[in-house]
Amino acid sequence: MTNTEIKFSDATMKRVNELISHYPEGKQKSALLPILHLAQNEFGGWLDVPVMDYVASLLNIEPIEVYEVATFYTMYNLKKVGRCMIEFCHTGPCLLRDVEPLIEYTEKKLGIKLGETTPDGKFTIKAVECLGACGYAPMAQIGKHYYEFLTKEKIDKIIEEFGKPDYDPFKKYDI
Amino acid sequence: MGKKLLLEHENVPGIDTYEVYRSKGGYCAAEKALRKMSPDQIVEEVKVSGLRGRGGAGFPTGMKWSFLAKPEGKPRYLVVNADESEPGTFKDRYLMEKIPHILVEGILISSFALGANTSYIYIRGEYKWLVDVMEKAIAEAKNAGWLGKNILGTGYHLEIYVHYGAGAYICGEETALLESLEGKRGNPRIKPPFPAVAGLYGCPTVVNNVESIAAVVPIINMGGAEYAKIGIGKSTGTKLISACGHINKPGVYEIEMNISVEEFINSDEYCGGIRKGHRLKALVPGGSSVPILPYELIYKTAKGETRMMTYESLADGGFATGSMLGSGGFIVYDETACIVRNTWSFARFYHHESCGQCSPCREGTGWMEKVLHRIEHGHGRMHDIDLLVDVAKKIEGNTICPLGDAAAWPVASAIRHFREEFEYHVKYPEKVKNSIYAHEKDYKAVMV
Secondary structure (H helix, E strand, O other), X not given: OOHHHOOOOHHHHHHHHHHHHXXXXXXXXXXXXXXXXXXXXXXXXXXXXXXXXXXXXXXXXXXXXXXXXXXXXXXXXXOOOOXXXXXXXXXXXXXXXXXXXXXXXXXXXXXXXXXXXXXXXXXXXXXXXXXXXHHHOOOEEEOOEEEOOOOHHHHHHXXXXXXXXXXXXXXXXXX | OOOOOOOOOOOOOOOOOHHHHHHOOOOHHHHHHHHHOOHHHHHHHHHHHOOEOOOOOOOEHHHHHHOOOXXXXXXXXXXXXXXXXXXXXXXXXHHHHHOHHHHHHHHHHHHHHHOOOEEEEEEOOOOHHHHHHHHHHHHHHHHOOOOEOOHHHOOOOEEEEEEEOOOOHHHHOHHHHHHHHXXXXXXXXXXXXXXXXXXXXXXXXXXXEHHHHHHHHHHHHHOHHXXXXXXXXXXXXXXXXXXXXXXXXXXXXXXXXXXXHHHXXXXXXXXXXXXXXXXXXXXXXXXXOOOOEEHHHOOEOOOOOEOEOOHHHHHOOHHHHOOOOOOOEEEEEEOOOOHHHHHHHHHHHHHHHOOOOOHHHHHHHHHHHHHHHHHHOOOOOHHHHHHHHHHHHHHOOOOOOOHHHHHHHHHHHHHHHHHHHHHXXXXXXXXXXXXXXXXXXXXXXXXX
């Protein structure tokens, strides 16, 4: 990606300006975290260095101020990920509700390990720390939404549905 | 049936919309506060109510408000902490998802009391869909004249904005949250100065949990004195408890703080008992940070008194034989749960979430995770157990923020109450290795 190709769509730019307007004048850096999410959504699901530089220029801050934030927060992907990212919660309460056999099942089914992406670029699987859905465990965040009380059958359905070309990570699917 | 003040209408269809919320008496407290009360009177009512911070620390909300500095020419801010990330805790999410307007109304009353004209709701990044829910509620409230300029003709104006994070437990600590809200890494600040004097952008700021702010609505409706009549002693009012683990009915329950732990676990109104065929082994009553309680200390305190769902009763016995109400993240373990594995999982969590600023926490959480990993996976040594206790002691109290304590307590308490289980792992590594969950995978791969 070269710098000239990186530009938010008009609709996203409108949202960017709206976000900046939420903070006092001169405090536009406050909008950095939400804008990095928008950038990640718009530019392939991860934050490449030129993308971070572009966000820095929009907020009139130094690129290093963006890098230090992007590397601190776990939701920003610093390398390419699959089109569908399945993030299993594996903290205490989800362990109690047997998320681990489910993770192993998914690893086998997709032929990849945690932290890896399928060769066709469709799926990435990760284990993440507590997502605040302990009562509805085992669960995973997939795109924008949570999928709870997961079972092997539900994993089968997720892999079938979310591997399709029209998969939309912002839509809540009925699984 | 206990009294519900926050979730009274949780099952009313459409209660997430302005019209339905209003038709159920919504915004009456705001109307009362803005038209009939002065800001000082509202602060006084909250003080009288005895409301204590619902995020975990339990600090009196009214007192926190009264510390707010009011210098001329500086704006003040109310920041709502919706960075709910404590393992076991999912109550704020439930409240916002079900009844977003109670939070908007609570913010309006609280901001008016504090003299704040801008309020931010800091929602954890993973709750992405909740940003839409809250923004919709704010827009509806604004359309109906409850936000914006000159609210109810009083001359008071308020804007509420939703801000969202990006996956960092540490941002639930109030000064880390403010750093994050300023677009920086979530490194907690050294206190003093406290946010009440120099918070967001160096201006006086109050940071309160979602549930604390929502509780202001019933307090204004019924009066602080009436609210204080519910509960026992200094545990006044109702509390949202998010229950999970090996129980029949996991979920979010609103309780009056006058019921026993035994009733909460076994009543059909709440957890519905331990899952069939199993028995209670341990309890973490207030989120992963608080000390774990073994079976014999759950229903009764060490003194033999009935253990109640209150701040005081759950803490009875101090750290030797008690725990804390904390955030209300109620994790129940039956006899199938491996305490070592659970402790390792929590240690991994705190290692992952340590911001790295203070060496005792940055290094100590990593050591605890590694030592627990080797005990759990059959490579432990007997002196590892005391090593863990030693490391936990060296973290506790030696860090800028409470994350160090939060990491140390679960480890220290698990060893205090379940030492023989740790020793078993060391003595019989083959049995541990063959357990179905003790798969040897490179757990570092998880940290991508």
